Amino acid sequence: MTTANPSIDQTDTLPLKQKLAKTTAIQRRRAFLLTLPLVLFLLISFVFPIGQMLFNSMHNDKVSGVVPKFAVAIQSWDGQGLPSEEIFEIFVKDLAIAKKVREVGRTAGNMATRINYEMPGSRSLFTKSARKVGKITEGPYKEALIKLDKKWANPQVWLTLQRASHDISPSFYIAAMDMKYNEVGEIVQADELYQIYLNNFVKTMWLAALITFICVLLAYPVAYLLAILPLRQSNLLMIMVLLPFWTSLLVRTTAWIAILQTEGVINDLLVYFGVIGEDGRIQMIYNQTGTIIAMVHILLPFMVLPLYSVMKTIQPTYMRAALSMGSKPFNAYRRVYFPLTIPGLAAGTLLVFILAIGYYITPALVGGQDGLLISNLIAYHIQKSLNWSLGAALGAMLLVVVLIFYWIYNRLIGIDKLKFG
Amino acid sequence: MTGETPLVRFENIQKSYDGETLVVKDFNLDVAPGEFVTMLGPSGSGKTTCLMMLAGFEPATQGEIYLKGKVINNVPPYKRGIGMVFQNYALFPHMTVAENLAFPLEVRKIPKAEREERVKKALDMVQLGAFGGRRPMQLSGGQQQRVAVARSLIFDPDLVLMDEPLGALDKNLREQMQYEIKHLHEQLGLTVVYVTHDQTEALTMSNRIAVFEDGIVQQCAAPADLYEKPQNAFVANFIGENNRLMGKVTAISGDKVDILSDNGDVLVATKINVHAVGDRTTVSLRPERVFVNPEPSSVDNLFSARVEELIYHGDHIRTRFTVCGHDDFIVKVPNSTANSLLQEGNTVPIGWKMEDCLALDA
Numbered sequence: 001m002t003t004a005n006p007s008i009d010q011t012d013t014l015p016l017k018q019k020l021a022k023t024t025a026i027q028r029r030r031a032f033l034l035t036l037p038l039v040l041f042l043l044i045s046f047v048f049p050i051g052q053m054l055f056n057s058m059h060n061d062k063v064s065g066v067v068p069k070f071a072v073a074i075q076s077w078d079g080q081g082l083p084s085e086e087i088f089e090i091f092v093k094d095l096a097i098a099k100k101v102r103e104v105g106r107t108a109g110n111m112a113t114r115i116n117y118e119m120p121g122s123r124s125l126f127t128k129s130a131r132k133v134g135k136i137t138e139g140p141y142k143e144a145l146i147k148l149d150k151k152w153a154n155p156q157v158w159l160t161l162q163r164a165s166h167d168i169s170p171s172f173y174i175a176a177m178d179m180k181y182n183e184v185g186e187i188v189q190a191d192e193l194y195q196i197y198l199n200n201f202v203k204t205m206w207l208a209a210l211i212t213f214i215c216v217l218l219a220y221p222v223a224y225l226l227a228i229l230p231l232r233q234s235n236l237l238m239i240m241v242l243l244p245f246w247t248s249l250l251v252r253t254t255a256w257i258a259i260l261q262t263e264g265v266i267n268d269l270l271v272y273f274g275v276i277g278e279d280g281r282i283q284m285i286y287n288q289t290g291t292i293i294a295m296v297h298i299l300l301p302f303m304v305l306p307l308y309s310v311m312k313t314i315q316p317t318y319m320r321a322a323l324s325m326g327s328k329p330f331n332a333y334r335r336v337y338f339p340l341t342i343p344g345l346a347a348g349t350l351l352v353f354i355l356a357i358g359y360y361i362t363p364a365l366v367g368g369q370d371g372l373l374i375s376n377l378i379a380y381h382i383q384k385s386l387n388w389s390l391g392a393a394l395g396a397m398l399l400v401v402v403l404i405f406y407w408i409y410n411r412l413i414g415i416d417k418l419k420f421g
Numbered sequence: 422m423t424g425e426t427p428l429v430r431f432e433n434i435q436k437s438y439d440g441e442t443l444v445v446k447d448f449n450l451d452v453a454p455g456e457f458v459t460m461l462g463p464s465g466s467g468k469t470t471c472l473m474m475l476a477g478f479e480p481a482t483q484g485e486i487y488l489k490g491k492v493i494n495n496v497p498p499y500k501r502g503i504g505m506v507f508q509n510y511a512l513f514p515h516m517t518v519a520e521n522l523a524f525p526l527e528v529r530k531i532p533k534a535e536r537e538e539r540v541k542k543a544l545d546m547v548q549l550g551a552f553g554g555r556r557p558m559q560l561s562g563g564q565q566q567r568v569a570v571a572r573s574l575i576f577d578p579d580l581v582l583m584d585e586p587l588g589a590l591d592k593n594l595r596e597q598m599q600y601e602i603k604h605l606h607e608q609l610g611l612t613v614v615y616v617t618h619d620q621t622e623a624l625t626m627s628n629r630i631a632v633f634e635d636g637i638v639q640q641c642a643a644p645a646d647l648y649e650k651p652q653n654a655f656v657a658n659f660i661g662e663n664n665r666l667m668g669k670v671t672a673i674s675g676d677k678v679d680i681l682s683d684n685g686d687v688l689v690a691t692k693i694n695v696h697a698v699g700d701r702t703t704v705s706l707r708p709e710r711v712f713v714n715p716e717p718s719s720v721d722n723l724f725s726a727r728v729e730e731l732i733y734h735g736d737h738i739r740t741r742f743t744v745c746g747h748d749d750f751i752v753k754v755p756n757s758t759a760n761s762l763l764q765e766g767n768t769v770p771i772g773w774k775m776e777d778c779l780a781l782d783a
Contacts, residue, residue, distance in 0.1 A: 315509065317511040318511050320476070320505075321505065321507055321511035322513075323477075323478075323498040323499045324498055324504065324582075325499075325505075325528065325576065326500075326502065326529055327499055327528040328499055328528075329497075329499070332499075335524070340513075
């Protein structure tokens with residue numbers, strides 16, 4: 001039974017809420033409109049491409065797009081021996097149509113490339129057969145196709161085709177994790193020669209950690225000086241810290257080439273002063289050393305600035321208080337000053353590590369062979385090998401790694417404690 | 422203080438930061454054990470610098486600082502064993518209140534059990550028993566202040582320094598904390614050197630006050646002496662409210678000085694800081710020592726004054742007069758029926774005694 005009270009409440013609260021909503025609606029709408037350009041920009045340039053990448057890493061229709069009817073039919077095959085004559089017929093006809101239509105992105109070549117990822121060396125089988133398949137006009141199609149090329153009698157070709165007929169498949173993640181399908185369709189480790197991605201992930205993280213660590217060592221004293229020096233001197237120092245920020249990344253990286261290369265400034269000086277012989281010039285660039293040096297230099301400000309902004313807020317009285325209570329200077333530093341800098345240290349570490357883990361240009365320019373990072377491999381697949389799906393899978397894994405670090409970081413330190421300045 | 426060795430002695434201390442100007446010029450002070458000494462002065466007068474030299478954070482440019490008879494100029498702060506309360510408390514924000522209090526004990530390697538016991542005692546002493554697990558930021562200003570005081574006392578230092586510890590509190594809390602610190606000083610027999618620019622605070626709490634101005638101690642005396650017998654015009658002006666009349670010494674006989682004021686009136690005043698006939702002088706007079714409509718025989722100086730302004734203060738009425746050529750002469754008139762006839766524009770007789778009227782330097 002309803003009493004009078006609820007209805008009174010309703011008539012009382014609703015208009016109030018409506019009134020409030022009405023008064024704030026214009027403000028909210030205005031605020032939203034102001035952020036709209038940025039929201040759109042982020043959607044178009046960030047959210048959408050990342051979504052696209054995540055989608056691409058799992059989705060590939062290069063088989064179903066070329067031989068659509070076959071892609072459906074092959075699913076009924078139990079994987080034993082060879083597919084039935086019926087399936088062979090559908091395949092031959094689909095392939096012949098694809099050859100005739102030659103729709104961009106849906107040619108036999110596209111399919112051949114896709115299958116070649118999983119069966120290296122199988123490309124010519126598809127392209128060659130596609131050219132001749134128009135001549136097969138009547139059955140039995142199985143025999144005719146095998147006559148065109150013996151390899152069609154290999155059940156592995158059909159197993160691979162069956163797997164690749166799924167538009168959504170984990171096969172690119174499997175490849176990105178240095179694994180493959182064996183002859184009977186089980187997931188196994190790839191041959192040692194092809195195990196490049198996981199090792200590179202580990203190397204990338206290790207290098208990023210090392211670079212972060214070196215940045216901490218170099219930035220901490222600088223940030224401390226910045227925080228305690230009188231304004232005039234600290235301003236000058238700040239300009240020196242920020243100078244790299246204002247210089248193009250490419251210029252800075254190529255400057256390191258000029259300095260570090262075997263015919264470069266440092267080696268010339270060392271030879272001139274007789275420290276090393278003419279034939280003992282040190283290889284400092286186009287390897288990991290070059291990558292580390294150049295990246296530390298480029299990422300250093302990202303460590304200095306958060307540290308500085310935190311140190312600036314630490315009152316000198318904290319240290320004085322610790323000293324007045326009988327603590328020796330080092331102990332006072334360890335127990336009082338250092339813990340207070342942790343938010344800045346954490347922010348700098350996270351920033352530098354995440355930037356380093358995805359760094360591309362510098363390792364590409366000065367990394368040589370062993371200084372290449374995972375992003376260089378991603379770029380290779382996007383730009384050179386054009387295996388976008390694999391590149392996307394690697395990118396997605398990189399994204400997951402970064403998110404995991406972010407999560408660990410949040411658990412250990414707390415994102416709310418981050419201070420970038 | 423003659424027989425006893427002073428706990429602290431500043432001897433001919435000078436301090437310069439830039440090598441050009443002296444912030445502290447020839448500072449001398451003895452602090453006896455158990456004394457509460459306040460260094461009072463406007464900002465930039467050198468009082469905090471003196472405190473920092475005593476704490477060991479600033480080196481003295483010249484002179485010696487003694488603690489218990491030993492020169493401590495070259496002793497680092499962490500070996501001086503001096504407790505200190507800072508202006509903004511300097512409680513470590515990343516430690517709990519209990520950890521803050523335990524810090525000085527920890528660095529002294531005091532065993533954990535005793536540490537906990539002393540922390541508990543200290544928290545009880547400042548009535549914060551239940552707050553040991555909180556962070557400083559979760560406490561109110563007054564509570565933080567108490568923790569800071571407790572932390573400075575927990576290792577039983579011989580001497581506690583306080584650098585404007587109440588500056589960040591609001592007026593009511595400040596007064597309450599003044600009493601609490603005062604009581605701690607009395608109960609525990611502490612020796613305190615206290616810095617403030619608030620004269621009320623200094624008068625309330627101290628045994629002795631050193632008034633600083635321009636790097637020099639103008640006067641160092643007990644609060645009552647400072648107020649009643651200021652030695653110069655700066656102190657008279659800085660401590661409490663003060664009326665000043667300018668004039669010239671015409672005669673000196675013993676304690677009595679005859680003065681001709683700048684507009685031609687003749688006053689008698691007590692000789693404090695004038696030396697010869699013809700000296701320029703500032704005559705200093707407290708507003709509460711002036712009588713309106715006095716019995717002529719009860720006062721030594723009697724003038725007719727014009728009422729310029731009446732400001733109602735409840736228990737008294739601040740009245741601004743023009744007298745002896747000065748139109749900023751303030752008198753605190755008790756709010757009694759006898760004085761209710763004062764009106765702006767009236768001319769009334771006002772007067773004061775010779776003892777209340779001090780002839781100081783110009």
